Amino acid sequence: MPSVRIEDDAFGDLRYDTLAQVAGLADADHARGKMARLWRQCTAERIYILTEAEVCAVLGPRGVNAIIAARLGDQVSRGIRIRGTKGRIEWLANLRENGKKGGRPRKASNETRQKPSGSGESNPPSPSPSPSPVSAPAPVQGSEIAPAAPSSEPDKPAQAKRRAEAKPTPPGYAATIATFHAAYEAQTGSKPTWGAKQGAMVKQLLEAHGSDEVQARIGRLFAGAIAAWCHAPYDLGTLVQHFDKLADVTAPPVAAPRTSQQTLRGLAAVLAVDTSELQ
Numbered sequence: 001m002p003s004v005r006i007e008d009d010a011f012g013d014l015r016y017d018t019l020a021q022v023a024g025l026a027d028a029d030h031a032r033g034k035m036a037r038l039w040r041q042c043t044a045e046r047i048y049i050l051t052e053a054e055v056c057a058v059l060g061p062r063g064v065n066a067i068i069a070a071r072l073g074d075q076v077s078r079g080i081r082i083r084g085t086k087g088r089i090e091w092l093a094n095l096r097e098n099g100k101k102g103g104r105p106r107k108a109s110n111e112t113r114q115k116p117s118g119s120g121e122s123n124p125p126s127p128s129p130s131p132s133p134v135s136a137p138a139p140v141q142g143s144e145i146a147p148a149a150p151s152s153e154p155d156k157p158a159q160a161k162r163r164a165e166a167k168p169t170p171p172g173y174a175a176t177i178a179t180f181h182a183a184y185e186a187q188t189g190s191k192p193t194w195g196a197k198q199g200a201m202v203k204q205l206l207e208a209h210g211s212d213e214v215q216a217r218i219g220r221l222f223a224g225a226i227a228a229w230c231h232a233p234y235d236l237g238t239l240v241q242h243f244d245k246l247a248d249v250t251a252p253p254v255a256a257p258r259t260s261q262q263t264l265r266g267l268a269a270v271l272a273v274d275t276s277e278l279q
């Protein structure tokens with residue numbers, strides 16, 4: 001089986017946190033390891049689509065829903081198209097094809113190597129090697145960050161550092177995203193635009209208010225709580241901008257704390273003015 005190397009960018013990609021949450025995996029690193037198995041299978045078979053059974057065999061019984069929710073795969077008629085494979089798994093097939101054509105040319109043996117004779121005609125100067133062209137990365141559909149072409153190179157220290165510094169997602173992160181996606185699709189019939197920016201916005205809301213409160217306000221937003229002055233469709237920016245206006249106004253009011261007489265007397269003493277200073 002071919003080896004697979006994961007790009008550095010994948011270790012900061014929030015889609016692997018979503019995959020771990022929905023599929024029930026341990027964490028994002030666990031999810032990246034599972035995806036590496038799928039990329040490796042695609043490379044070995046030279047295919048871009050795996051069956052749902054194969055995806056579930058690696059990711060678990062919720063694997064199909066998880067890989068689609070994380071936007072790391074798309075459902076097609078023949079199964080699940082694994083994102084990022086096209087343009088990055090063909091290297092193995094090309095290598096095998098070149099091997100069929102004869103492989104690398106053999107180096108000249110010591111007996112057949114020409115000894116220098118001092119003649120410019122028989123021993124012309126070797127031309128300077130031209131710089132090798134740098135191949136551009138293959139185009140990536142949408143906002144996905146795809147895996148690099150499989151390689152046998154070891155992980156770089158930067159990759160280990162990013163894994164160590166990866167901040168865990170707050171509780172309810174995947175469930176909150178799923179709630180927003182479902183409400184948006186029910187309102188518009190299409191999926192919302194999503195990326196690292198939107199994921200960071202959800203994280204901030206969850207860290208400040210918790211999953212239950214954020215999901216409750218998502219429900220009020222799409223139920224029309226601010227429809228009188230804010231028109232649909234509602235994106236995540238609408239939720240963040242008007243989050244405070246989506247609070248539950250039916251909750252009983254909280255009485256203001258009463259100020260004790262002792263506190264009032266102390267305040268009066270602080271504000272007292274010495275009349276002798278005004279003469």
